Amino acid sequence: MTASIEVTNLTLRVPLFVQNERQTTSWGKLLLSALFDPPHREFRTLLDNVSLSVKDGERVAILGRNGAGKSTLLRALNNVYHPTSGTVSVKGSCQALLNTSLGFNNEATVKENVFLRANAMGIPSSSIVGMLKPILAFSGLEAKSNHRLKTLSSGQRMRLGFAISTELQHDIMLLDEWVGTGDAEFLARAKDRMVRRVGGSKIVMLASHNFALLRDVCNKGMVMERGRVVFYGDLLDAFQAYQAIASKPPATSEGEVVEEEQLNGCIDSIERIGNEIHVSGWVVTESGLMPRYLRLVTGQGEVAGESHERQARPDVKAALGLLNDKCGFRWVLDAKGLPGLEALGGVLQVYGGSSDSAAVGPLTVQGRALAALMESEAV
Structure with a gap:
């Protein structure tokens, strides 16, 4: 089956509860101000009228400053967020490497968490049984399969989540940065698996600030700014468009505070x-x-x-x-x-x-x- 992604006029607005600035000189005044001046709701636009078409064989680099909407767009493509307006159509099996702890339960065992996360990813239970041993082997957790998840270190949890997320080959891969944490031995195996999974996929969308990696993996580029797609086309042209934007101070709405990049x-x-x-x-x-x-x-x-x-x-x-x-x-x-x-x-x-x-x-x-x-x- 041919894979494709079609996004038309996608807009995503989310509510925020904002507390008015207030000065108090005592606990009593603080309690009274909290009673008579509760937080009010505002709406923030995270994605603004985004349209794009990604076809079979395309590997798209997603460029943009922090907060430009790159991760939000990937989550919308993976149905984590439902559009406020517009449409998203994804054809083909899709895997997003965005949050490797999605579906985990600290009180469940490692083995049980393989089933929980795989179910959260939409993998049928009949397929999970055959995945169990390879996942435990790749993550190096065979001896801890019956231990509760909360007894694992953060590194072991990351290895387990990565092993589950990448066990199956999918048509479409949505990646927010490349795998970059873990001990040297696991990192080498993880990078090898990522190369094979990306090579075997039909569409890749990769958000990263590692331009050498983007050159190696991608053949098209997309630049985002303030939730909008401001460029979509040739990869080298996308790099130039991103540099032109990133070299200028970010535009802000009235009253909006933009944090300085570290x-x-x-x-x-x-x-x-x-x-x-x-x-x-x-x-x-x-x-x-x-x-x-x-x-x-x-x-x-x-x-x-x-x-x-x-x-x-x-x-x-x-x-x-x-x-x-x-x-x-x-x-x-x-x-x-x-x-x-x-x-x-x-x-x-x-x-x-x-x-x-x-x-x-x-x-x-x-x-x-x-x-x-x-x-x-x-x-």
């Missing part, structure tokens, strides 16, 4: 060269892009954000699967007359974000960077 990175080099101290490292947002604003803070105060150089870091690009290698930075501090790092107040911190007021951090300072500086000062 940073990944570190200061990995601190060198004293003559009368200068060079502070280098790398930083990217959760979306895999260099933050628009950076600032360095020392014990003597802040160093202007414009005074740093942005540098290429092909090593970081390769390791994280980034689109661009311009994720490095370097500050050159005037160290003339400074006996050592202690003269800077013993502090070197890098912050970043979409603006000065929205900067988050600080980045960590790698131990070898401080060790190298101490060695240079001891010479």
Whole structure:
């Protein structure tokens, strides 16, 4: 049977209960304000008039900032959310690797939870019996099949959920990020199984910030922003469209607060060269892009954000699967007359974000960077 996904004018709105801001000076006033000023209900649009068509043989990369609607769309395709309006038509057997603990019961045994989760996935009971031994073997839980789920570690639960979710080959795979947790031995087996399942499927929809992975797996790209599909087409064109959007501050509705993305990175080099101290490292947002604003803070105060150089870091690009290698930075501090790092107040911190007021951090300072500086000062 030919697999396909057809989405027409899909809109999803959900209710939120919001408490008005209030200031109180005593417990009595707090209780009275809670009595006479209860939370009110508002509606938030998570998906806004989404339309798309995915055909047999297509592997679609879903790109977007955090909160753009990627995971929500995948859940709507898997019937977790029912549309407020519009239609979703999925033809072919579908498996979503979105929540590996769906259908689990802490009080049930491991064996019972295989049946519970498989039933939640819509797998007939007659098929589950034959799946039981392979699932327990793959997850390494044969000896604990009659133990209650609550006695397992979080890693063992993850292995069990993954083993159940990927035991059968499906026509359509909906993936929110790639498998990336677990011990090295299980991770290698899990990645091998994922490659085989993706290769054997007819349609794949994969949301990820790992651009190298998306290049390897996908042949089309979709970009989402604020619950809308703003681009759908060629993969490389999708990468460019995503970069253009992610490089700008997110648009917000009046009164809406958008959380700043967290940073990944570190200061990995601190060198004293003559009368200068060079502070280098790398930083990217959760979306895999260099933050628009950076600032360095020392014990003597802040160093202007414009005074740093942005540098290429092909090593970081390769390791994280980034689109661009311009994720490095370097500050050159005037160290003339400074006996050592202690003269800077013993502090070197890098912050970043979409603006000065929205900067988050600080980045960590790698131990070898401080060790190298101490060695240079001891010479």
